Amino acid sequence: MGRAKKTNDKRELIMNAAIKAFARKGYHQARISDVAREAGVAAGTIYLYFKNKDDLLISIFEEKVQGFIQEFRRRLSREENAEIKLRKLVHLHFFEMQAHPDLAAVFQLELRQSRHFMSAYPKPDLKGYFDLIGEIIEEGQQQGQFRKDLYLSAVKKAFFGALDETVTSWLLAGKDYELTHMADPLADLFIRGLRE
Amino acid sequence: MGRAKKTNDKRELIMNAAIKAFARKGYHQARISDVAREAGVAAGTIYLYFKNKDDLLISIFEEKVQGFIQEFRRRLSREENAEIKLRKLVHLHFFEMQAHPDLAAVFQLELRQSRHFMSAYPKPDLKGYFDLIGEIIEEGQQQGQFRKDLYLSAVKKAFFGALDETVTSWLLAGKDYELTHMADPLADLFIRGLRE
Amino acid sequence: MGRAKKTNDKRELIMNAAIKAFARKGYHQARISDVAREAGVAAGTIYLYFKNKDDLLISIFEEKVQGFIQEFRRRLSREENAEIKLRKLVHLHFFEMQAHPDLAAVFQLELRQSRHFMSAYPKPDLKGYFDLIGEIIEEGQQQGQFRKDLYLSAVKKAFFGALDETVTSWLLAGKDYELTHMADPLADLFIRGLRE
Amino acid sequence: MGRAKKTNDKRELIMNAAIKAFARKGYHQARISDVAREAGVAAGTIYLYFKNKDDLLISIFEEKVQGFIQEFRRRLSREENAEIKLRKLVHLHFFEMQAHPDLAAVFQLELRQSRHFMSAYPKPDLKGYFDLIGEIIEEGQQQGQFRKDLYLSAVKKAFFGALDETVTSWLLAGKDYELTHMADPLADLFIRGLRE
DNA sequence: CATGAATGAGCGTTCATTCAT
DNA sequence: CATGAATGAACGCTCATTCAT
Numbered sequence: 001m002g003r004a005k006k007t008n009d010k011r012e013l014i015m016n017a018a019i020k021a022f023a024r025k026g027y028h029q030a031r032i033s034d035v036a037r038e039a040g041v042a043a044g045t046i047y048l049y050f051k052n053k054d055d056l057l058i059s060i061f062e063e064k065v066q067g068f069i070q071e072f073r074r075r076l077s078r079e080e081n082a083e084i085k086l087r088k089l090v091h092l093h094f095f096e097m098q099a100h101p102d103l104a105a106v107f108q109l110e111l112r113q114s115r116h117f118m119s120a121y122p123k124p125d126l127k128g129y130f131d132l133i134g135e136i137i138e139e140g141q142q143q144g145q146f147r148k149d150l151y152l153s154a155v156k157k158a159f160f161g162a163l164d165e166t167v168t169s170w171l172l173a174g175k176d177y178e179l180t181h182m183a184d185p186l187a188d189l190f191i192r193g194l195r196e
Numbered sequence: 197m198g199r200a201k202k203t204n205d206k207r208e209l210i211m212n213a214a215i216k217a218f219a220r221k222g223y224h225q226a227r228i229s230d231v232a233r234e235a236g237v238a239a240g241t242i243y244l245y246f247k248n249k250d251d252l253l254i255s256i257f258e259e260k261v262q263g264f265i266q267e268f269r270r271r272l273s274r275e276e277n278a279e280i281k282l283r284k285l286v287h288l289h290f291f292e293m294q295a296h297p298d299l300a301a302v303f304q305l306e307l308r309q310s311r312h313f314m315s316a317y318p319k320p321d322l323k324g325y326f327d328l329i330g331e332i333i334e335e336g337q338q339q340g341q342f343r344k345d346l347y348l349s350a351v352k353k354a355f356f357g358a359l360d361e362t363v364t365s366w367l368l369a370g371k372d373y374e375l376t377h378m379a380d381p382l383a384d385l386f387i388r389g390l391r392e
Numbered sequence: 393m394g395r396a397k398k399t400n401d402k403r404e405l406i407m408n409a410a411i412k413a414f415a416r417k418g419y420h421q422a423r424i425s426d427v428a429r430e431a432g433v434a435a436g437t438i439y440l441y442f443k444n445k446d447d448l449l450i451s452i453f454e455e456k457v458q459g460f461i462q463e464f465r466r467r468l469s470r471e472e473n474a475e476i477k478l479r480k481l482v483h484l485h486f487f488e489m490q491a492h493p494d495l496a497a498v499f500q501l502e503l504r505q506s507r508h509f510m511s512a513y514p515k516p517d518l519k520g521y522f523d524l525i526g527e528i529i530e531e532g533q534q535q536g537q538f539r540k541d542l543y544l545s546a547v548k549k550a551f552f553g554a555l556d557e558t559v560t561s562w563l564l565a566g567k568d569y570e571l572t573h574m575a576d577p578l579a580d581l582f583i584r585g586l587r588e
Numbered sequence: 589m590g591r592a593k594k595t596n597d598k599r600e601l602i603m604n605a606a607i608k609a610f611a612r613k614g615y616h617q618a619r620i621s622d623v624a625r626e627a628g629v630a631a632g633t634i635y636l637y638f639k640n641k642d643d644l645l646i647s648i649f650e651e652k653v654q655g656f657i658q659e660f661r662r663r664l665s666r667e668e669n670a671e672i673k674l675r676k677l678v679h680l681h682f683f684e685m686q687a688h689p690d691l692a693a694v695f696q697l698e699l700r701q702s703r704h705f706m707s708a709y710p711k712p713d714l715k716g717y718f719d720l721i722g723e724i725i726e727e728g729q730q731q732g733q734f735r736k737d738l739y740l741s742a743v744k745k746a747f748f749g750a751l752d753e754t755v756t757s758w759l760l761a762g763k764d765y766e767l768t769h770m771a772d773p774l775a776d777l778f779i780r781g782l783r784e
Numbered sequence: 785c786a787t788g789a790a791t792g793a794g795c796g797t798t799c800a801t802t803c804a805t
Numbered sequence: 806c807a808t809g810a811a812t813g814a815a816c817g818c819t820c821a822t823t824c825a826t
Contacts, residue, residue: 010806028224032800042808044802053800151381157365158358158382165357166350185347186354193389206789228817238791243818402785420616424821434787436823445821543773546754550774553753554746561745577739578746585781598810620796630812635797 011049014039015063018056023102027057027110057110064103068096069128076132082140086194087187089136090163091180097167098179108168130156137194146194159190207245210235211259214252219301223253253306260299264292265324272328278336282390283383285332286359287376293363294375304364326352333390342390355386403441406431407455410448415494419449419502449502456495460488461520468524474532478586479579481528482555483572489559490571500560522548529586538586551582599637602627603651606644611690615645615698645698652691656684657716664720670728674782675775677724678751679768685755686767696756718744725782734782747778 017039021030032053036043050056072092079085097104111126133156140146166186170179213235217226228249232239246252268288275281293300307322329352336342362382366375409431413422424445428435442448464484471477489496503518525548532538558578562571605627609618620641624631638644660680667673685692699714721744728734754774758767 031798036809043800044809045807047801048806150385151378154362154378154381155385157361157378158385161357161359161361161364162354163357164361165353168357169353182347182350182353185350189346189351189354189386189389191389192391193385193387195388227815232792239817240792240819241790244789249817423819428788435821436788437786439822440785542777543770546770546773547777549754549757549770550750550777553749553751553756555749556753557745557749558742560749574739574742574745577742581738581743581746581781582777583781584783585777585779587780619794631796632798632813633811636810641796 010041010045014041014046014049015056015060019060019064019102019106022057022060022110023105027106057106060103060106061111065107065126066128069132073132076136082136082143082145083191085136086140086191087184089133090183090187093163094167094179094183097170098175101171101175104167105171108164108171126160130160133159140194144196147196150194155194162186162190206237206241210237210242210245211252211256215256215260215298215302218253218256218306219298223302223306253302256299256302257307261303261322262324265328269328272332278332278339278341279387281332282336282387283380285329286383286386287379289359290363290375290379293366294371297367297371300363301367304360304367322356326356329355336390340392343392346390351390358382358386402433402437406433406438406441407448407452411452411456411494411498414449414452414502415497419498449498452495452498453503457499457518458520461524465524468528474528474535474537475583477528478532478583479576481525482579482582483575485555486559486571486575489562490567493563493567496559497563500556500563518552522552525551532586536588539588542586547586554578554582598629598633602629602634602637603644603648607648607652607690607694610645610648610698611693615694645694648691648694649699653695653714654716657720661720664724670724670731670733671779673724674728674779675772677721678775678778679771681751682755682767682771685758686763689759689763692755693759696752696759714748718748721747728782732784735784738782743782750774750778 018035021034021038076085166182214231217230217234272281362378410427413426468477558574606623609622609626664673754770
């Protein structure tokens with residue numbers, strides 16, 4: 001285990017360095033040498049853990065996003081009903097983004113770009129997050145909290161887009177206010193919009 | 197007029213070629229030579245009308261986005277009340293994006309990126325669009341259609357984000373459905389969410 | 393004559409503009425458009441009078457240098473003996489350079505460069521000036537003022553080089569002293585060196 | 589030592605290749621790829637040792653010229669009196685230029701140009717060489733060999749200019765004679781000119 | 785004669801990636 | 806496993822020159 005652990009540590013180390021570097025300068029402007037310096041390794045070392053620069057970015061998404069989704073799913077399972085879950089999801093989303101602003105910057109500002117260039121690739125990507133949102137809403141419909149006549153795929157996008165833009169605006173404004181303060185107003189808006 | 201017209205034609209020609217090229221390959225992947233070939237001019241000619249590649253992208257935003265905002269504002273001024281205006285805005289947004297999918301791709305996929313790198317500059321950017329949304333909602337509050345206890349800046353971002361993500365998803369799905377079909381479900385969701 | 397005169401006027405106009413532009417920015421840094429602007433003509437017009445940019449520089453040398461040589465030769469012919477002529481030449485050289493500092497800058501700072509790239513071309517170039525110097529010294533030898541055992545080609549180069557460097561230093565120092573004040577000390581040094 | 593040596597070797601290798609390339613085609617005409625080919629390295633490698641093309645030229649001047657000045661100073665310190673030193677300096681100058689004709693070409697033909705464009709920077713440049721000349725002449729004055737009523741700054745320039753032009757002429761003539769043969773005639777001329 | 789919009793060849797420089805150590 | 810010196814493909818941009826008007 002020692003070996004494997006150590007290896008994963010270095011991989012993790014590089015990914016976290018990349019998050020910082022990409023957040024600070026943007027994916028295209030950030031140099032592999034920036035990531036290497038930040039990680040305290042040689043540039044060549046990065047290629048022992050990642051196929052290339054794109055792979056590094058994609059890995060961040062896949063592993064970090066999947067991690068969030070699993071974590072969120074676990075935390076939400078405890079909540080009573082769909083409305084509470086939806087409100088909780090907004091809180092979690094904003095809380096985590098505020099707690100990891102570099103990661104947030106990469107998600108918000110580089111994600112689109114990569115959604116584009118990865119559109120060729122097979123991308124589990126955000127699918128899991130959209131699914132989670134969809135499940136909560138469907139649960140609300142079954143519980144009678146939300147309308148039955150929703151165009152689900154429209155609602156999922158609207159909800160995700162609202163979360164996304166809220167975080168982006170916060171980042172571009174220089175993170176000069178509490179992101180979590182946006183959670184309840186946003187949750188209220190959607191919950192009212194979804195109710196019977 | 198002949199002269200001025202001709203000059204503007206060429207500038208317009210290049211901008212439209214750039215929109216196509218940027219939409220197809222993304223801003224960073226698109227070469228100036230791609231834009232030139234698309235426009236049917238020499239690469240050097242582009243530099244007679246634009247300072248550099250960034251200026252070309254920024255000009256597209258400034259001139260096209262501002263154009264849309266003015267057009268939308270003009271069209272909405274005729275509508276009776278805030279709810280109708282908001283619904284109309286969603287329709288206009290989706291209609292125009294569907295009518296100009298290449299421009300849409302540039303907006304959706306490159307805009308964030310540039311919001312990032314332009315965040316240093318003092319750019320009016322999307323400010324005008326957020327203002328338009330805000331005005332409609334405030335009008336709705338005065339007319340008694342919308343709640344008074346809205347957190348306006350949260351609502352504006354949510355609304356814009358929902359529009360934005362809906363278009364992005366449509367683009368990434370290969371534009372294989374009618375974007376305008378998303379308009380009413382989306383408008384319903386927000387109008388209900390905003391109502392008293 | 394009107395026609396020819398006018399044509400020559402424009403050619404002259406362009407050459408003088410080029411001298412200013414080349415002096416200010418250096419030959420390589422100066423743009424044809426700089427010369428055109430300075431001359432108040434369109435860039436294309438320059439090509440009606442000169443084959444290309446190199447030809448413009450070469451023409452300045454040929455026509456202006458030849459002009460100086462003829463003028464100097466004419467002025468010196470009146471002087472009594474070789475020593476006086478040599479002293480007078482130093483004075484004339486510095487006086488003219490100080491009177492035409494832009495032309496001086498082109499001569500001093502671009503001449504070498506072009507002596508290099510023109511070394512392919514047939515170049516009457518500075519030959520005439522070296523000849524003039526040589527003639528004065530030989531006259532001095534015949535008059536018994538200067539030593540017979542001079543290595544003439546070495547002396548000519550030394551004398552020209554001394555003039556040249558003196559002007560260059562003055563230019564690089566920002567022309568912040570009277571160049572003509574260098575004339576007598578320099579003439580003294582050489583005349584003593586050449587005497588029996 | 590191995591490491592440091594190797595690194596300096598490569599830097600030296602590139603500088604020497606640049607000297608050849610610049611001598612053959614002139615600084616502006618020579619391409620970085622020419623230098624790279626001459627040095628047997630990739631073009632990119634040059635940028636590991638020099639900031640850019642200008643820095644490469646400037647480095648040649650700084651390191652090689654300073655090297656010559658130190659070497660000359662060391663060699664001259666052994667000589668008895670100012671006259672002998674001055675004669676020796678002429679010999680050394682011509683001997684070294686003849687031994688390193690490519691370096692000579694760069695000095696003679698590109699130096700002016702760079703004196704021009706470097707005149708903005710605070711560069712010690714040739715100052716050290718002018719100082720060396722000045723010191724010898726002042727020593728001669730103190731020893732009673734040279735006149736007291738010399739205009740020192742004029743003499744320094746004349747002497748340097750004479751050396752400089754002699755080398756330039758030799759280069760432009762295709763190096764088809766022994767440059768060192770010019771040393772004694774030139775030294776004689778100046779020593780006589782400087783004597784009491 | 786004169787114009788100036790258009791051309792397009794040409795090059796310095798960057799940086800992701802490799803591989804000998 | 807790790808290094809970092811070396812690579813070289815790739816591209817934005819400039820500007821001398823042309824030519825239709």
